[in-house]
Amino acid sequence: MEFERNDSGDQPTRERVVRSILVNGPSTAAALAERLDLTPAAVRRHLEHLLTLGALESRDARPSATRGRGRPAKVFAITDSGRESFDQQYDDLAVQALRYLSETGGDEAVMEFARRRVAFIERDYATVTAAHPELSPAEALARVFSAEGYAASVRSLPLLDGLSAAEQLCQQHCPVSHVAHEFPQLCEAETEAIGQVLGRHVQRLATIAHGDGVCTTCIPNPLVSTSSTTEE
Incomplete structure (x- = not known):
């Protein structure tokens, strides 16, 4: 498995996303965008690609008493195959x-x-x-x-x-x-x-x-x- 297919220009950014999750643990898209100085839309695009490849998996975030109404946040974690790749x-x-x-x-x-x-x-x-x-x-x-x-x-x-x-x-x-x-x-x-x-x-x-x-x-x-x- 590779982190890119035919869009090699995105590979360094996707590797940054994976490394950030590897070092900091499961993260939300918002946290990744802030940490990597990327737009939320760009982070979501890279996350969707990495999910398709099996490098990442999404999980429900733990409930927070301070979180408002709306769709529960997802956190993204690296898979075994993503780590090995x-x-x-x-x-x-x-x-x-x-x-x-x-x-x-x-x-x-x-x-x-x-x-x-x-x-x-x-x-x-x-x-x-x-x-x-x-x-x-x-x-x-x-x-x-x-x-x-x-x-x-x-x-x-x-x-x-x-x-x-x-x-x-x-x-x-x-x-x-x-x-x-x-x-x-x-x-x-x-x-x-x-x-x-x-x-x-x-x-x-x-x-x-x-x-x-x-x-x-x-x-x-x-x-x-x-x-x-x-x-x-």
Whole structure:
């Protein structure tokens, strides 16, 4: 399945629509129009095409006490086939390039590439924490990863006394999961970079690349003693 047929001029916009839903979750046409700076008519046209292709599905929005009378709003969510089609556009080329890099430069060359790819973590983490000092380290990282298409969120893990022993950084989507299945250095570099920007050990508990539903990284509270080590 492709996001376009014979109207390739619309393809970049349709990919923006799909990516916006992928990152922000199920969305109404009005929300998409505002988020992407498009007219409502243009958004509806792209949504209808994506629904026809099976890349999106429509659902009834949850009832809202503040919503007035009229036809209930619909929200649009990405389907499994839409998610796979979005990812597949880049996976084959990336795998071929990394295979060539591995053959010519070895595993260390692949790891160096992986580290460069996640340079956005250190760069954007500093920007987010400076602008939003109220965020916890994990919450700041969630914003950094979500901006890169990972659809990240945070889950707190409480101690018995109610204090937070750790937070889990949960990535609902991984743009490189299919590639990382063959080249785990991509996951290793992410975990390494998270530990470096936080200045503490973190532990990767699950990855989409290895068949888990969510990529999960445990980030211990710096006030809690832990013997965890940084690992994939």
